Amino acid sequence: MVTAVPIDREILADNIAASVYAAVRAKAVSHAFLPGERLNEGELARELNVSRTPLREALYRLTTEGFLRNVAGKGFFFRNLDPKELFSLYELRTALEVAATQLAIERASDEQIHALAEVVREEGAGEACTQKELIAQDERFHTHLVALAGNLEMSRVLDNINARIQFVRWMDIGATTRKAAHHDHNKIVAVLARRDFDTCCALLKKHIERRQDEIVAAAHARVGQLYTERAARAQA
Incomplete structure (x- = not known):
């Protein structure tokens, strides 16, 4: 009988978050988003096949790194060309x-x-x-x-x-x-x-x-x- 190996949910979540971050960062670097464009979180989550939680983590991280800006009550936007x-x-x-x-x-x-x-x-x-x-x-x-x-x-x-x-x-x-x-x-x-x-x-x-x-x-x-x-x- 084969014993199932328990899944470390924390490690799995970290891997998903890292993967989502890398994918969205690549889009930001290559300008898949237009300057000042508002990101559609639902559409982006479906495209990446992930839930909103790891996507939000990635978006907040990219905001702190200067790739995006977060406007309270309005969501995330690609930075304007300054x-x-x-x-x-x-x-x-x-x-x-x-x-x-x-x-x-x-x-x-x-x-x-x-x-x-x-x-x-x-x-x-x-x-x-x-x-x-x-x-x-x-x-x-x-x-x-x-x-x-x-x-x-x-x-x-x-x-x-x-x-x-x-x-x-x-x-x-x-x-x-x-x-x-x-x-x-x-x-x-x-x-x-x-x-x-x-x-x-x-x-x-x-x-x-x-x-x-x-x-x-x-x-x-x-x-x-x-x-x-x-x-x-x-x-x-």
Whole structure:
């Protein structure tokens, strides 16, 4: 006779909550919701085949992380496109990576820096790739760079920033921009290997920072794309 293994309901609930959070976060990052759009909780729960409880947990968590906003008595809304917020996120990213680089210079081994240089070399030598792949490559570089600081909280903050600015990054990337990005990465790693913080800091700032008007222009262009894509799906 086979003895039934008891189900740990708490673990099961945690797994469901984590799965729902990941699914809704992916929708927020990819802009499956339009800026300022109110989320239909009932429809979203049916789509994900879950009850309202884990969905609510996910929505509240995403609200604290800056992806959604909760209006008392009205529900959850996708955040509006705020150019000032985007500019602030880029400033935060710059400050975070500069601080992480200082720690990396103090803590990272030569082998760890060499491993990052190899990643940059391999990606730069690869075939032409899509815009999505280029963004992923750039995020991987900066994720590895911050990881060299040996500070998990810095890495977590960078992950949140990347997710929140991803939809406005590199709107019209081309071969020249791709070469420039890999050139910047190579220069940053080379200076990092020399433990030259001042030069590394200057290169990072130049590589990351965007003028506010450029961010605004990219943000507005992306909003136009989102509405066009939504209309095209509705007509299909």
